[in-house]
Amino acid sequence: MLDIKYLRNNFEKVKEALRNRGADLSLDDFLKLDENRRKKLVEVEKLKNKRNTVSEEIGKLKKQGIDAKDLIDEMKNVSEEIKKLDDEVKQIEEQIHEILINIPNIPHKTVPIGADETQNVEVKKWGDLPGFKFKPKPHWEIAEELDIIDFKRAGKVTGSRFVFYKGLGAMLERAVANFMLDLHIKEHGYVELTPPLIVNSNSLVGTGQLPKFEEDLFKLKDTDYYLIPTAEVPVTNYYSNEILNGDDLPIYHCAYSACFRSEAGSAGRDTRGIIRQHQFTKVEMVKFCKPEESYQELEKMVQNAERVLQLLELPYRVINLCTGDLGFSAAKTYDIEVWLPSYDSYKEISSCSNCEDFQARRANIRFRRTSKSKPEFVHTLNGSGLAVGRTIAAVLENYQQPDGSVAIPEVLRPYMGGLNKITKK
RNA sequence: GGAGAGAUGGCCGAGUUGGUCGAAGGCGCUCGACUCGAAAUCGAGUGGGCUGUAAAAAACAGCCUCCAGGGUUCGAAUCCCUGUCUCUCCGCCA
Numbered sequence: 349m350l351d352i353k354y355l356r357n358n359f360e361k362v363k364e365a366l367r368n369r370g371a372d373l374s375l376d377d378f379l380k381l382d383e384n385r386r387k388k389l390v391e392v393e394k395l396k397n398k399r400n401t402v403s404e405e406i407g408k409l410k411k412q413g414i415d416a417k418d419l420i421d422e423m424k425n426v427s428e429e430i431k432k433l434d435d436e437v438k439q440i441e442e443q444i445h446e447i448l449i450n451i452p453n454i455p456h457k458t459v460p461i462g463a464d465e466t467q468n469v470e471v472k473k474w475g476d477l478p479g480f481k482f483k484p485k486p487h488w489e490i491a492e493e494l495d496i497i498d499f500k501r502a503g504k505v506t507g508s509r510f511v512f513y514k515g516l517g518a519m520l521e522r523a524v525a526n527f528m529l530d531l532h533i534k535e536h537g538y539v540e541l542t543p544p545l546i547v548n549s550n551s552l553v554g555t556g557q558l559p560k561f562e563e564d565l566f567k568l569k570d571t572d573y574y575l576i577p578t579a580e581v582p583v584t585n586y587y588s589n590e591i592l593n594g595d596d597l598p599i600y601h602c603a604y605s606a607c608f609r610s611e612a613g614s615a616g617r618d619t620r621g622i623i624r625q626h627q628f629t630k631v632e633m634v635k636f637c638k639p640e641e642s643y644q645e646l647e648k649m650v651q652n653a654e655r656v657l658q659l660l661e662l663p664y665r666v667i668n669l670c671t672g673d674l675g676f677s678a679a680k681t682y683d684i685e686v687w688l689p690s691y692d693s694y695k696e697i698s699s700c701s702n703c704e705d706f707q708a709r710r711a712n713i714r715f716r717r718t719s720k721s722k723p724e725f726v727h728t729l730n731g732s733g734l735a736v737g738r739t740i741a742a743v744l745e746n747y748q749q750p751d752g753s754v755a756i757p758e759v760l761r762p763y764m765g766g767l768n769k770i771t772k773k
Numbered sequence: 774g775g776a777g778a779g780a781u782g783g784c785c786g787a788g789u790u791g792g793u794c795g796a797a798g799g800c801g802c803u804c805g806a807c808u809c810g811a812a813a814u815c816g817a818g819u820g821g822g823c824u825g826u827a828a829a830a831a832a833c834a835g836c837c838u839c840c841a842g843g844g845u846u847c848g849a850a851u852c853c854c855u856g857u858c859u860c861u862c863c864g865c866c867a
Contacts, residue, residue, distance in 0.1 A: 357828085389824055393836045400836090403848040407792030416847080423847035591783090591821090719802060723821080
């Protein structure tokens, strides 16, 4: 959510920023509503002041046993008038809130201006692409042949876009997750949280998935609960409605969780394999920091995510998303894309965003620089570190051998009981 | 799921026959005095949001805020309704 004062005073600037994002929003009503609200507030506050002072007087008179009937009658009218005006103000405020809550974040000045993903800017490339001397297979074929992922039975048990990991596949899933967690906890300074996988709508508004993107979520019937689409939601909201101590910032949390996405509107995309699932696991990184340090923290977070791929020795590139490709809450986002031979291209495996104070304002997360200072909104960041399913796909494809087996990356072996290879039975 | 109790400021905790209650008292914290310094003691201060004076800061004034949302009333922390959460007991369960 934008600061209402900022919007009021930088109206044209905001409109331009939204145009760059391709967000077609009409803000025309805003200024009028805003002005009207303040006019009405002055009016009603004056009346409330009168009511407060006179009511106090009535109390005093009654204590002395003096009849205050005239004053009470007068106040009846005042109270009615107040009720009427209060309703009007409330209605206006709802309209203003409706507008504010649907405005996406303003892109940072270092974000390239562009209409869509074709105008994203590659900022880094790492690693050598595998030079196969045989025809590499896509991960779903490798996995089925090794009997480590079962697509068919998941379809039977649940439906499309679900899988069972099986045997060494299931172990690999745990290994990848534990490797990532240990790295972030022990070397990058993150404190692990195991979050609820179900959150209420308020939390989803806090991080920006609601109210605009409800169709992407799984909602639990007849409740206010949703399955989380990412651990970013519970972890960011962990500090909602709190005022943090400035000395404790920056705060780093990581969380391993399942994520649930309806994938509405992506029918037909990535239908094979484990790239696009309704349920997948992910290690998420979330940071809370002071405004002046958030961009430096974003760079560090990207490095933390990159480190996972470097240690796994998987080739990747880093992309600076352009204005037209930014997510709703993000002011700046780097995507990390891993090399996937079956796609003959790079595929997103992490997305690291600085949301500045956009989520903090929605979720009301503040901090005090010193015990005497006024509260300020923190900046929040989030990034995948990494998506586990896509990492497994990348490992299977990049580490496949001519005989159909898959070598296990060095750093994962301790997590696989020392195993160095997954072979056919 | 059934029965009961509760939710007050950073924390503890008064206030529940409605009327100077934004809220006693204590702790904590900040500043000052005392001290070579510290402790102890004494004094002062100490929530948040919104609006106006104003374009902004300091300041001042007003409004809102005692879990949330409604209601009764001239007036609600106090009364009524709904919801959320916490605790105790019973049942069930990993």
